[in-house]
Amino acid sequence: MRPEVALPILLPLLSGAVSLLFWRSRPMQRFLAVAGNLALLVASVWLFAATLSEGYITMQMGSWPAPFGITLIADVLSAVMILMTGIIGLAMGIYSLATTGHGHEKFGYYPLMHLLLAGVAGAFLTGDLFNLYVWFEVMLVASFALLILGGERAQMEGAIKYVTLNLLASVIFLSAVGLLYGTVGTLNMADIALRIDMVEHAGMVEVLAVMFMVAFGIKAAAFPLFFWLPASYHTPPVAVSALFAGLLTKVGVYALFRVFTLIFDQSMGYLQDIMLWGAVLTMVTGVLGAAAQYEFRRILSFHIVSQIGYMILGLALYTPLAIAGGVFAIMHNIVVKTNLFLISGITHRLQGTYQLKKMGGLYKERPWLAVAFFISAFSLAGVPPLSGFFAKFVIVRAGIEAEAYVVTGIALAVGLMTLYSMVKIWNEVFWKGLPEENLVPVSAAPSGDDGRLIKPSLWMMYLPVVVLALFSLLIGIFAEPIMLVMNTIGDQLFEPDGYIEAVLGVAANAQEALLNADDPQPEMNTSGGEGTP
């Protein structure tokens, strides 16, 4: 029994359930939003520390032995992702207190937020492919409901695209899981990894790989499947946007990393080229899309797409260093992107709009906000010594070592284009003066219900922004110890034997020999217990 693996899933589920019990009590729900997410952060730090010292931590649900029951496993990658979930969860819990209107709180904003975090944590920790699908759905259902809170026209239109594309991706994923089960007769990812080498039809394995690539590609918003993201992410309340921007697409990227290192590893061949150029086109289209926009959150949404390209590039180059760089990019991007969305929420509160043309003068009015934006934006663009620089540096270095010069050159050029977009926001929102026709109402922008709310709520909005900006700075300054952790992740993902051994309890080689000695595995055996979560 290793409770730390299950806690990051159980705690948000628990706080969600308890805040459902307090449906009518607004103060209690608000208290739980902070306390529950604080507990999640503590649990995630515990898990992170434990995995750092031990490498892998597994827990078999219901004590069913490994290939038959559902396995929860945390390797260092999972632990880092859970840690980021905890940090972002707490930041969002505090930020939501100030930005969520009474109406939204009445319709279950906080329980949904907890449920979403539970789904995200479950997806990061599960070692079972069908269970991964279930957690994806938990996460999606919560995100659907959060997306349409408020029910404005733009939200409805965005939600239809978001829901359709994500359900399509889920069905492709589910079909692939079904076909994979028909092919190898197991759903445990470590067990699949062993058996997939023994499948006779190489074509079948390739079809499955492509199905997973498409399904997770839609969820991660990779080219050419990303267009639902910029159509919907700027429509919900800003705290929801930030939560989605930070965590949701990264779950798709995580699934890509997991499946394409563990299950479909050596046999990738031309699939790897598809992934590589998909990543490059994701970077380029995202950043070009952003260049044309003049709405704060839409620019940021397109940059999510662009940054996803960097992460997938790390996976597609497929060396330990490149994978480490990809994970570094995920980690840095979760912090920075969430923070940029949070800042857009503050500027909206101050000036009442997301249109860059109508904003201005904030550098004079709120210099510290400007500094926080400066740190996050330039970190996103990859300016040293901030966190984005090291993420990009590692990926570029891995690209040069792999002699993928064209790809590396494009990655660098995209960095410049990112800088262009960020400078555009800086100029329009902070540097230039406020446009004259907009001079009147400044700080009387919409708030909760009455004017009195403004002061304390701004404090609660600033706190997460400042802390996350500091985080970005610290990731840059302490890049070396972090890079050590990333290298461990790169090695673990590149050599999945340890993972398989941790799940199945036998050395991978021994297990494989055992399987080979066996006749072609009969599918019907004692496979009780699984599949009914």
Place this chain on the structure above:
Amino acid sequence: MEPLMALAIGVMYATAIFMMLRRSIVKLVIGLLLLSNAANLLIFTTAGMTRGAPPLIPEGMLQPVGEVADPLPQAVVLTAIVIAFGVLAFAVVLIRRAYEVVKADDLDKMKDTDT
């Protein structure tokens, strides 16, 4: 049985995709419904169909005798049905609200957030 199922599943996938490509949001949801049902049938079929042999262990033995049906895909399909049911219920409510707000059953009228 398998070829027949394969044919039926293929037709369901094709119909579902066709429906989803229409402009009407109602047809979009019908497409989603067909798609999730097709996926469930796919799992059911690919995992091997065994008739009339429930995976029960006779008294006094440790494992079932002879070839029995694999219970796992059935559990998986059951879970997937429940999930699809919930998600589709949400989708139906969503298109109703969208229809109320946009006042049109037409995806071409819902492009405000695209540009």
